[in-house]
Amino acid sequence: MENIDNVSAYLSIGLLVALLVWESGAPFFDAFRGEPRRRVIHAGRNLFFTVANAIMISLGFAALWLWAANMAAANRFGILYWLNLSPGAGLIVSLLFFDLWTYWWHRLNHRIPFLWRFHRMHHSDPQMDVTTANRFHLGEIAISSLLRVPLILLIGAPLWHLALYEALMFPVVQFHHANVGLPHWLDRTLRIILVTPAMHKVHHSRWQPETDSNYTSMLSIWDRLFGTFRMREDLHSIRLGLDGFDDHEHQSLKGLLKTPLNQKSAKSQ
Numbered sequence: 001m002e003n004i005d006n007v008s009a010y011l012s013i014g015l016l017v018a019l020l021v022w023e024s025g026a027p028f029f030d031a032f033r034g035e036p037r038r039r040v041i042h043a044g045r046n047l048f049f050t051v052a053n054a055i056m057i058s059l060g061f062a063a064l065w066l067w068a069a070n071m072a073a074a075n076r077f078g079i080l081y082w083l084n085l086s087p088g089a090g091l092i093v094s095l096l097f098f099d100l101w102t103y104w105w106h107r108l109n110h111r112i113p114f115l116w117r118f119h120r121m122h123h124s125d126p127q128m129d130v131t132t133a134n135r136f137h138l139g140e141i142a143i144s145s146l147l148r149v150p151l152i153l154l155i156g157a158p159l160w161h162l163a164l165y166e167a168l169m170f171p172v173v174q175f176h177h178a179n180v181g182l183p184h185w186l187d188r189t190l191r192i193i194l195v196t197p198a199m200h201k202v203h204h205s206r207w208q209p210e211t212d213s214n215y216t217s218m219l220s221i222w223d224r225l226f227g228t229f230r231m232r233e234d235l236h237s238i239r240l241g242l243d244g245f246d247d248h249e250h251q252s253l254k255g256l257l258k259t260p261l262n263q264k265s266a267k268s269q
């Protein structure tokens, strides 16, 4: 399990660096042209949430997840035990369940006004890039981490299944947030299975019918299956971000942390 976590950490740092280089050489949106300082400040704010969320998880939730996995194993509780699957089939079922839950959790964040208050901090980034992949409010991560306890119990998953899911899912999340574009044919081919940069740009559009689409994090099948898949021809005309949250007051670190308390609107318009 620790091996998976270590490989995952090195992979995400390596991918972060590679995508930052790609975004410097061939950005899809030229949001920071001639303003490297603004780009560094933007990245610093977003990466603050990586560190803060990682600390919060390691101090509390990781132990809770381990407890849940041990409880499931000790009582032979959960879908994997009930179906009596082979280890290989069990792993595939686990990965599919974790990804399915991530889809519905994300969809609920858009649907339930209380959850949207936290999740909109992720959407309020007007210059989405690879660092946005980590920009989640501590409140959102705390609630989702807590909900993983019953999820682990329900699946009956050993903790390394969750670690492997995160090791597979997070690079996809980093890639589809990156301010890069793939050739049309390649994006189209990849998004038969995975979420691509083109697909996720639509999700970060400030036009609500697009904001409320393309919820999935790793496998694109969930959006197709549940009717929330959406694409558009001209991706360059997308306006990223969230109306009412563009100014410094909302984009400063203090403003970001206060996003859930903002009375402006409980739901994107």
Ligand SMILES: [Zn+2]
Residues within 6 Å of the ligand: 106, 110, 119, 123, 203
């Ligand atoms: Zn969202």
